[in-house]
Amino acid sequence: MEPQAPTNAPSLAARAHAEAIEVGQEVELSNKVYCRHKQVRHVLMRTHGAEWNKLKLKGRVTAKGSGDKWMVEVEVQDEKIVLGVKENLISNLDEMQTDSMLQDPPLKDYSQDDLTNAREDWDSEESEKEEAGLDPDRGSLVAYLDGETVTWEKCDPGGIAEKLSERADRPSRLKWSPSLEDRKHRNEEECWKFLFPWDFFFDTNSSEGCCLVWTNQTLPEGEKPFTVHEWLQYIAVIYAKDLCSKREAREVWETGSEGILPPLNLSRRFNVNLARFVIWKKNLKLWPPSAEKSENKFDMIRPLICAFNQNRALRVDVGSEMIADQCSGRWIPTFEVGLSEGMKNLVATIQSTRDAGSDFRSLFECSFGLVMALDLHDDHSAQSESTTRYPKHTCAILRLGQNYLGKHRTIYANSQFSSLATAKALLENGTHFMGELGQFSKGVPTALLKRDVRHDGSTKGAAETGRVSLKVNDEDRRVFVHSWSESSTSCAHRRVFVSTLDDCLALDFHTKSRWRIDPATGNKERVKRTVSAVQSVKSYLSACAVVEVHKHLMEEIERMAHCRDAGEWWLRMFCHVLLLVEVDAFKIYSAERDAANSGSHSKFLDKLCAQLLANSRDGSTSAEAPQHPKREKKRARVCTREAENGAGKQDDQHVLITILDFMKQNHNYNPSASDLKWGKRVRCRMCKGTQGWGSIANFCCQLCSSKDPNKKPFGICGPGTGRDCYMKHLSNVSQHCRIEGSDISMIPR
Numbered sequence: 001m002e003p004q005a006p007t008n009a010p011s012l013a014a015r016a017h018a019e020a021i022e023v024g025q026e027v028e029l030s031n032k033v034y035c036r037h038k039q040v041r042h043v044l045m046r047t048h049g050a051e052w053n054k055l056k057l058k059g060r061v062t063a064k065g066s067g068d069k070w071m072v073e074v075e076v077q078d079e080k081i082v083l084g085v086k087e088n089l090i091s092n093l094d095e096m097q098t099d100s101m102l103q104d105p106p107l108k109d110y111s112q113d114d115l116t117n118a119r120e121d122w123d124s125e126e127s128e129k130e131e132a133g134l135d136p137d138r139g140s141l142v143a144y145l146d147g148e149t150v151t152w153e154k155c156d157p158g159g160i161a162e163k164l165s166e167r168a169d170r171p172s173r174l175k176w177s178p179s180l181e182d183r184k185h186r187n188e189e190e191c192w193k194f195l196f197p198w199d200f201f202f203d204t205n206s207s208e209g210c211c212l213v214w215t216n217q218t219l220p221e222g223e224k225p226f227t228v229h230e231w232l233q234y235i236a237v238i239y240a241k242d243l244c245s246k247r248e249a250r251e252v253w254e255t256g257s258e259g260i261l262p263p264l265n266l267s268r269r270f271n272v273n274l275a276r277f278v279i280w281k282k283n284l285k286l287w288p289p290s291a292e293k294s295e296n297k298f299d300m301i302r303p304l305i306c307a308f309n310q311n312r313a314l315r316v317d318v319g320s321e322m323i324a325d326q327c328s329g330r331w332i333p334t335f336e337v338g339l340s341e342g343m344k345n346l347v348a349t350i351q352s353t354r355d356a357g358s359d360f361r362s363l364f365e366c367s368f369g370l371v372m373a374l375d376l377h378d379d380h381s382a383q384s385e386s387t388t389r390y391p392k393h394t395c396a397i398l399r400l401g402q403n404y405l406g407k408h409r410t411i412y413a414n415s416q417f418s419s420l421a422t423a424k425a426l427l428e429n430g431t432h433f434m435g436e437l438g439q440f441s442k443g444v445p446t447a448l449l450k451r452d453v454r455h456d457g458s459t460k461g462a463a464e465t466g467r468v469s470l471k472v473n474d475e476d477r478r479v480f481v482h483s484w485s486e487s488s489t490s491c492a493h494r495r496v497f498v499s500t501l502d503d504c505l506a507l508d509f510h511t512k513s514r515w516r517i518d519p520a521t522g523n524k525e526r527v528k529r530t531v532s533a534v535q536s537v538k539s540y541l542s543a544c545a546v547v548e549v550h551k552h553l554m555e556e557i558e559r560m561a562h563c564r565d566a567g568e569w570w571l572r573m574f575c576h577v578l579l580l581v582e583v584d585a586f587k588i589y590s591a592e593r594d595a596a597n598s599g600s601h602s603k604f605l606d607k608l609c610a611q612l613l614a615n616s617r618d619g620s621t622s623a624e625a626p627q628h629p630k631r632e633k634k635r636a637r638v639c640t641r642e643a644e645n646g647a648g649k650q651d652d653q654h655v656l657i658t659i660l661d662f663m664k665q666n667h668n669y670n671p672s673a674s675d676l677k678w679g680k681r682v683r684c685r686m687c688k689g690t691q692g693w694g695s696i697a698n699f700c701c702q703l704c705s706s707k708d709p710n711k712k713p714f715g716i717c718g719p720g721t722g723r724d725c726y727m728k729h730l731s732n733v734s735q736h737c738r739i740e741g742s743d744i745s746m747i748p749r
Contacts (some may be wrong), residue, residue, distance in 0.1 A: 001421055019089060020364060021061060027072060029057045030089040037083060043076050060085070061090075063142070063149065071142075082144040141466065145420055145443030152466045152481070172319040172367035185592055189605055189611040191585040194315060195370075200307035202228050214285035217556070226280060231617060233272050234280050236612035238575060239582060239605060240264060270613040286574060298376055301570045305360075305374050308577055313403045321366040322404060323412040323543040324397050326377070360576070363400040363411075368586045368591055369546040373400045374577075394422045398429070406430040410501065412543040420444055423479050423500050427472045434499040434540055437481070441498070447497055448481045478502065484537055500734060501536050553583045556601050582608065654733055655702045661715050662700055666711045682715040686725035701729060725739045 021027070044052035059074035062082065141152040176194070180186055186194075201211045216225040240252060252264050254272050266272040267609045291299040363373040375396060390398070397578045398405075410432040413422070418435025420443035426433040441449060448466040466481045484495045513528045582605060590598040659682050684694035699718030705711065717725035 013491075021070060021087065023061050023063060025061050027059055027061055027090045029059060029074065029083070029085060030074060035083070040074070040076050040081060040083075043079075065142070071144075092675065100663075101503075141445050141447060143443050143445045145424075150420075150443055150468055150470075150477050152448065152468045155465050159352075170320040172365045172370075173317040175315055175317060186589070187611070188585070188589060188608040189615070191589045192581060192608055194588070194614075195311070195581050195584050197304075197307040197311040200304070200311075201231065209288060211284075211286055214288060215280070215283055217289075218283045218285055219279070223279065230276065230280070230390050232612045232615050233270070234277050235578060237266065237272060237277060238578060239609045239612070240266065242579070242605070254518045266613065272613065281571075284571070284574075286570065301573050302376070304574065304577060305376060308580075309373045309403070312370065316365065316368075316370060318365045318372060318404050318409070319367050321406065321412070321539070321543060322372065322401065323364050323366060323546060324361065324400055324417050325364065325414065325547045326396075326416045360573075361396055361400060361494065363404075364543075364546050366412075366543050366546050368584075368587050369550055370587060371550070371580055372404065374580075375400050390425050391419065391421055393417050394418065394425050397422060398425060401431070404431075408432070410434065410539075412540050414544075418498055420479065420498060424470055424472060427477050427479075427500055433571065434497060434501060434536055436540070437498050438495045444481055444498070448483060482537070490628045495537075497537065497540065499536055532681050552580065553586065553601055567587045588638045654704065656699045656716065656718060656728065657702050658718075659698060659715070662702060662705055662713055666706070682713050684715045684723075684725050686719045686728045687717060687723055695723070699726070704733075 024665050040057075041052070044055060048055060048207060057074050057076075059072040061070050062073050063071040064239070065071050065084050068087045070087065070090060071082055072090070073080055073082050075081075141154070143150045143152065163651060174194075176186075180190060180194075199206065199210070203210045204213055212226065212228065212231065219225065237252070242362040248272055255570035267274055287300045288303065288306050291303070294300075361375040362371050363375075364370065365372050394481065397411065401411055405426070406429060408430070411426060411434075413435035415436050415438040418437050419441050421432045422435065437444065437449060439449065439497060446465075448464070464483045468479050468481075470479055471477075471478045480499045480501075481496060482499060483494045485494045515524050516527045517523070518525055535694055583601075585608070586601055586604045613690045680698050682700065687694045694715070695717055697715035697717050700715050704714035707713065716729055717723045719726070
């Protein structure tokens with residue numbers, strides 16, 4: 001039996017063929033090459049169908065790669081793509097006629113020793129590659145961008161510590177009106193109106209019209225036109241449904257309630273007409289009449305997005321840093337028409353599980369965390385209008401930052417926007433860029449993108465930087481790719497960033513300490529170690545925190561389920577923009593106050609709703625004070641009662657205050673001192689039963705409590721409990737009583 005050659009050993013013909021390959025030759029590629037390339041594979045599948053893997057691609061050798069690979073440039077659908085191809089997969093077109101001269105000699109000419117040695121040599125090379133876990137050309141620093149060769153070089157992360165003087169850390173500034181600029185604190189409604197696109201909704205003198213005019217034009221005959229006062233009330237109703245979205249929608253309007261929380265009862269308390277609200281929601285128009293005839297459905301929502309972006313550009317002087325964010329789209333166009341009720345409910349369930357705001361791309365400024373620009377996620381017409389010299393993700397970030405490019409700003413972005421093409425495009429527009437790269441990025445060599453650092457023995461906090469020089473506006477500009485392993489993790493993976501900032505090479509060293517047990521003595525000792533952190537990475541992570549805070553605030557309030565159930569995609573977008581205005585208003589409201597006085601997000605929304613519901617923007621509709629039912633008139637801190645015998649002296653007034661305030665005034669009470677029994681259990685003196693135990697009270701009479709030798713609070717059931725204990729107390733003392741505290745709240749208690 002004749003000896004057989006190893007199936008994976010390189011043939012003599014292949015070796016001779018490799019020596020004949022030269023740069024510039026026209027070659028033909030095997031289907032094993034392009035089958036592995038995702039971009040080429042998808043194009044061929046679309047054009048040739050099932051026969052795509054039987055084609056032979058022709059290309060031109062451009063350079064010699066590492067190992068046994070050559071760089072071959074092929075043209076697929078008028079697009080030039082550079083592939084790394086092994087020698088045995090290349091066919092030289094100039095020598096295809098003489099291929100018979102390169103055929104392997106008969107197997108009988110091989111000796112057993114030659115075959116054994118060839119098998120051992122080939123297996124040893126493959127085992128070395130498997131042990132390293134790397135492809136032979138992973139160490140190459142040559143990549144390709146737009147058909148051009150890009151040669152990278154490695155540099156020391158701490159070798160260059162310069163910081164560009166043109167990149168000054170400048171915070172954002174709010175452009176308040178002269179009447180509000182000198183005020184130290186603005187209330188909730190003033191912060192909201194500052195960020196609300198008022199002219200787009202209510203400027204009746206505009207040549208293009210406004211939402212108020214467009215909506216009134218679509219009303220049925222005989223229906224009274226809506227006013228600004230009604231519009232603000234209905235916007236507050238949308239906010240109110242978010243505020244109590246876990247309760248049933250009917251409780252917003254009805255009087256009765258079987259639950260523990262009383263209903264909002266907007267119809268009676270704030271004179272909001274439910275029938276008018278339904279008509280307003282049905283005839284709401286956010287676009288001019290010309291948009292009704294457009295074939296592109298996004299023309300109905302684009303005017304609102306443009307008005308939002310223009311208002312932010314006028315109201316905020318953006319600082320030196322911004323960050324872009326993108327979520328996956330949740331709008332499914334095929335599900336919006338011709339569906340059964342069951343399928344619509346299923347689609348609503350699917351959409352409700354997606355991230356809030358996923359219909360938009362967003363651009364934030366990094367001082368207050370305000371959303372400065374929105375871009376529709378699925379607006380393909382806007383993408384087609386953009387120039388074709390940039391990828392789609394680069395065009396998206398250029399549209400977002402079109403009002404803020406230049407002026408030495410820096411834009412951060414996640415992996416959905418980041419690439420070498422994006423960095424180059426922003427440099428052409430006078431803007432720096434830094435973003436986190438994905439696993440594959442065109443123009444960046446694989447050696448700088450590798451995530452697994454266990455093969456090269458990197459330690460915690462290790463950093464590696466590559467540098468390339470690009471021609472931008474006839475100038476040589478440097479771009480860096482920085483791979484960095486976090487010191488707080490197990491160091492199994494790295495994070496890779498692309499940056500145009502020179503200070504990405506500046507290291508900021510800080511010391512970390514921890515307790516360690518000495519194995520020899522068993523004693524604890526303090527161990528300190530120095531950790532290096534890249535300055536620009538710290539700036540990037542700080543900018544990412546802005547997006548995380550924004551998403552937390554958006555998720556803190558329930559997402560407008562009534563709008564998703566309606567099935568109107570533009571109404572969902574409108575409600576999301578309203579929520580963006582409210583969240584950003586809360587950000588600037590909190591920035592003017594310390595943490596103790598800013599309050600929670602829900603309290604801010606509560607007060608904002610009450611102010612919008614009781615507004616009096618015009619005289620066409622009277623804005624009377626809310627008419628509270630009997631139970632709600634007894635709310636804490638909002639009412640005044642007098643005894644029949646009249647008022648006494650100021651010092652003899654029986655003032656109802658909270659027990660907490662009384663304890664602070666008379667016992668130096670600290671809110672954290674939970675062991676004070678008087679502040680924990682105070683019973684009402686007026687409603688105690690036969691056992692002598694009254695209801696737990698949160699209020700006390702200040703005058704009666706101060707007369708007690710031990711300053712023990714004189715507990716009384718306060719307003720909002722449904723009991724008239726404080727009126728009984730007034731009838732006993734026959735004095736004037738007033739109730740102190742903050743202003744009215746929208747939610748009854």
